[in-house]
Amino acid sequence: MKTQDDFFQNVYAIVRLIPKGRVTSYGAIAKSLGAIRSSRMVGWAMNLSHSQEIYVPAHRVVNRNGELTGKLHFATPFLMKELLEKEGIVIIKEKILNFNIHFWDPMQEL
DNA sequence: TGGGTGACCATAG
DNA sequence: ACTATGGCCACCC
Numbered sequence: 784m785k786t787q788d789d790f791f792q793n794v795y796a797i798v799r800l801i802p803k804g805r806v807t808s809y810g811a812i813a814k815s816l817g818a819i820r821s822s823r824m825v826g827w828a829m830n831l832s833h834s835q836e837i838y839v840p841a842h843r844v845v846n847r848n849g850e851l852t853g854k855l856h857f858a859t860p861f862l863m864k865e866l867l868e869k870e871g872i873v874i875i876k877e878k879i880l881n882f883n884i885h886f887w888d889p890m891q892e893l
Numbered sequence: 894t895g896g897g898t899g900a901c902c903a904t905a906g
Numbered sequence: 907a908c909t910a911t912g913g914c915c916a917c918c919c
Contacts, residue, residue, distance in 0.1 A: 787916080805906085807900085807913060808902095808903060809900075809901055809902085810901065813901085813902095820914085820915075820916095821901070821902085821913080821914040821915055821916095822901040822902060822914080823899070823900095823901050823902090823915060823916080824901090824902085824914085824916070825900085825901075826899070826900040826901060826913065826917065827899080827915085827917085828900095828902065829900055832898090841900080844900080846900075846901065846902085847902065847903090851900090852900055852901085853900030854900085855900080856900055859899095861904075863900095
């Protein structure tokens with residue numbers, strides 16, 4: 784259908800807007816798209832993001848607690864953490880330090 | 894038609 | 907910090 788494809792593309796568009804060194808959550812993205820679809824669908828979209836033509840920085844999307852819950856879906860279980868640390872983000876025990884400071888809210892940027 | 898499974902979220906105990 | 911619900915909705919049997 785058209786609507787769900789649009790939803791996916793909108794998700795990818797927002798993820799591409801996340802600045803380096805900043806992160807956001809699945810729920811925040813879902814809410815910025817009108818809270819129509821649930822945050823589970825954002826996670827599903829990330830699951831398919833690897834096959835997108837244009838690069839999608841999926842490592843900048845974590846859950847509401849700043850935990851790297853999606854790391855197992857990357858090429859290696861370490862890749863997500865490595866990419867974030869390369870952008871200056873400190874991670875302790877699968878959790879982002881000072882998550883509230885690094886958080887990027889799609890609502891405020893649109 | 895229906896049950897199980899998620900890269901989720903909120904609330905409660 | 908942990909489990910347990912209930913809601914969410916696409917996907918795959």
